[in-house]
Amino acid sequence: MRRRSFLAAGALSVPLVTASSTVNATPRLATASEQLAQDGWRKLRGRKTGVLTNPTGILTDQTHIVDSMVAHGVRPTAVFGPEHGFRGTAQAGGSEGDYADPRTGIPVYDTYGADAAKIRAMFVKAGIDTVVFDIADVGARFYTYIWTLYTAMDAAAGLDFIVLDRPNPIGGDAAGPQLDPAYATFVGLKPIVQQHGMTVGELARLFQGEFGLATRLEVVDVRGWRRDQLDTGLPWVPPSPNMPTQDTAFVYPGTCLFEGTVLSEGRGTTRPFETVGAPGVDWRWAEALNGLGLPGVRFRETYFSPTFNKFQGKTCGGVTLHVTDAGRFDAIGAAVAMLVTARSLYPDVFAWRPDNWIDKLSGSDRLRTMIDAGTSPGEVAGAWQEELQQFRRTRQPYLRYR
Numbered sequence: 536m537r538r539r540s541f542l543a544a545g546a547l548s549v550p551l552v553t554a555s556s557t558v559n560a561t562p563r564l565a566t567a568s569e570q571l572a573q574d575g576w577r578k579l580r581g582r583k584t585g586v587l588t589n590p591t592g593i594l595t596d597q598t599h600i601v602d603s604m605v606a607h608g609v610r611p612t613a614v615f616g617p618e619h620g621f622r623g624t625a626q627a628g629g630s631e632g633d634y635a636d637p638r639t640g641i642p643v644y645d646t647y648g649a650d651a652a653k654i655r656a657m658f659v660k661a662g663i664d665t666v667v668f669d670i671a672d673v674g675a676r677f678y679t680y681i682w683t684l685y686t687a688m689d690a691a692a693g694l695d696f697i698v699l700d701r702p703n704p705i706g707g708d709a710a711g712p713q714l715d716p717a718y719a720t721f722v723g724l725k726p727i728v729q730q731h732g733m734t735v736g737e738l739a740r741l742f743q744g745e746f747g748l749a750t751r752l753e754v755v756d757v758r759g760w761r762r763d764q765l766d767t768g769l770p771w772v773p774p775s776p777n778m779p780t781q782d783t784a785f786v787y788p789g790t791c792l793f794e795g796t797v798l799s800e801g802r803g804t805t806r807p808f809e810t811v812g813a814p815g816v817d818w819r820w821a822e823a824l825n826g827l828g829l830p831g832v833r834f835r836e837t838y839f840s841p842t843f844n845k846f847q848g849k850t851c852g853g854v855t856l857h858v859t860d861a862g863r864f865d866a867i868g869a870a871v872a873m874l875v876t877a878r879s880l881y882p883d884v885f886a887w888r889p890d891n892w893i894d895k896l897s898g899s900d901r902l903r904t905m906i907d908a909g910t911s912p913g914e915v916a917g918a919w920q921e922e923l924q925q926f927r928r929t930r931q932p933y934l935r936y937r
Contacts, residue, residue, distance in 0.1 A: 564767055567699035567736075567755035568592065568600045568669050576609040582695070585663035587615040587646070587687055589680075590623040591671035591701075591772045600669055600699075605639050613661035615654075617670060617683040618647045619775050626776055627802070646683055648721070654690035666691050668735070669699040671774045674706075675788040676714065676729050677722035677896050680774070684735060685724055685742050688750045698754045700736030700935075702769070704784045707762025707936065708732045709927050711788065711867040712919035714898035722895055728919075728926045729867055729898065730788040732762075733934070740933040754935075762936050765861050777807040785858045789870030792902075795893025797886045798877065799851055803841030810839055811873065812853015814846060815884040821854045823876045827912075831864030833857045871902070872912040 571578055572594050584604075586592070592600045604611055614621050620631030621643050630647035644657045658666070666687060670680045688696055711729030719725070725746055731738065736754035743752050760767065765781075773779050778787065783806070790808045793800040801810035812820075821836040834854040841847050854873070858864050878885045887893050887903060894900045905915050 564702075564757065564759040564764075564769070566594075566701050566757055566769070568701075569594055570755065570758060571699065572600065572603050572607075576604050576607050578697075579604065579609050579665070579667070582665040583612045583663045584609075584665045584667055585613040585615055585658060585661055586611045587617070587666060587668045587670070587683070589617055589619060589621055589670050589774070591774045592669040592699075593770065593772055595769065597770055597772075601636075601639060601641065605641075610639075611641055611667075612663050613657075614641050614643045615646050615657065615666075615687070616643055618679045620645070620647075623773075623776070646687065647679075649686070651686050651689040654687055655692075658690060658694065663694065665695040665697065667697045667699060668739075669701070670735065671701050671772070672703065672735050672738075673774060673778060673784040673787055674703045674730055674732065675791060676711075676727055676731060676898070677791060678774075678787075679721055681731075681735065681738055682721050682724045684739060685746075685748075688739065688742060688748045688752070691751075692749050694751065696739075696750045696752050698736045698739045698752070700734050700754055700757045702757055702760045702764065702767050703732065703734050703762075704765070704767075704771075704781050705730070705788070705861075705866075706732065706765055707934075709923060709930065710865065711923065712898050712901065713922040713926055718894055718899055720895045723898055728923055731926075731930070733930060734936070737930070737933050737935055740935075741930055744933060745929065756935055760936055762934075763862070777802055779805070779807070782858060783808050785861050785864060786856050786866050786869075789866035789868070790856065790873070792870050792874065792893065792896055795888050795891075795896050795903075796874070796877075797845070797888060798884075799839075799841055799845040799853070801839075801841075802844035803847060804839050806855060810837060810853060810855045812837070812839065812851040813881075813884050814849055814851055816852040816877070816881055818852075819880055820852075820873075820877060823880060824854060824872060827872055827876075829865070829869050829872060831858060831860035831862070832869055833859055868912065868916050871906075871915050874902075874906055875910075875912050875915070878906060 709732040714723045714726045798813040801807040818836045821834040824834040837855040
């Protein structure tokens with residue numbers, strides 16, 4: 536079935552939410568969108584609003600914010616979709632294109648891959664005066680939604696830009712190497728560290744303050760969230776097709792590095808990024824990794840056959856990560872250990888992707904060259920500690936949650 540036909544069919548089968556269906560009770564933790572919805576979206580009345588969002592832009596009753604706005608008579612002028620699309624039907628590296636949303640009739644513009652000039656042209660064409668951003672991030676530099684945020688802020692000079700904040704699902708600590716600007720791509724446009732430990736609202740403030748964006752920015756904060764709070768009680772909506780659970784988000788800032796290798800990062804399995812391997816990998820990898828005693832994680836020997844992506848239909852051996860203590864788990868340190876041990880145990884299997892995509896993901900060629908030189912995991916991680924500490928100092932004025 537064609538994507539738009541599928542969306543249209545879905546729209547016909549589900550009645551439009553009514554204003555009365557919005558959660559009335561104020562939860563202890565309330566996202567920004569929940570707070571605005573409880574006030575009937577009064578903040579947006581009289582504005583020509585463009586909403587930059589995806590399926591994660593929901594309320595606690597799992598109503599999407601665009602549908603809630605329409606039900607309250609605060610109809611957005613336009614919607615803008617990031618990677619994977621507004622309604623979330625596209626796989627990695629894809630989007631939904633421009634179309635009229637079958638459920639609401641609101642025009643949808645595709646921002647994925649567009650630079651600031653192109654997004655600015657979309658804003659002008661749509662005739663908006665306010666941009667509202669509400670997308671759940673997962674806390675990793677190479678997750679593209681934060682760069683859609685940055686580019687849209689750059690494009691929105693002269694417009695009001697409102698970020699509806701949400702918790703960072705993997706907490707508020709920063710970790711990993713900082714991007715070298717020479718390696719900037721859409722999986723990392725500006726020099727922040729690999730696991731930034733910030734909410735999208737905090738990042739928006741940092742983008743404005745550190746990178747010179749002349750945006751009329753307003754951030755509506757989350758109410759009742761702490762930086763170390765991992766269990767928020769909020770419903771989990773996969774922010775992308777290969778991010779099915781919060782467990783996936785815990786490991787993603789590290790194991791996404793395997794996208795830069797010939798090994799499968801688990802796409803095409805039910806546990807992407809938690810399952811990693813390739814044909815020729817065996818039980819020795821899990822045994823070696825567990826022998827390192829890494830905090831907060833155990834590695835289980837596993838075998839799998841991806842339904843798409845790398846090694847489609849082929850039997851792979853590898854490991855599945857089981858995070859036993861998310862508060863102590865170091866996703867990037869664990870991934871470095873996995874890369875080093877895989878290269879040592881399976882020299883005829885392990886290799887970097889020929890395009891050196893690993894350099895774009897890690898932010899420079901340092902990770903690749905150090906591992907190729909036989910450097911230990913601890914020494915690799917030690918190489919970025921000074922820049923990590925500097926980033927922690929840089930971000931401090933922009934943090935909003937204790």
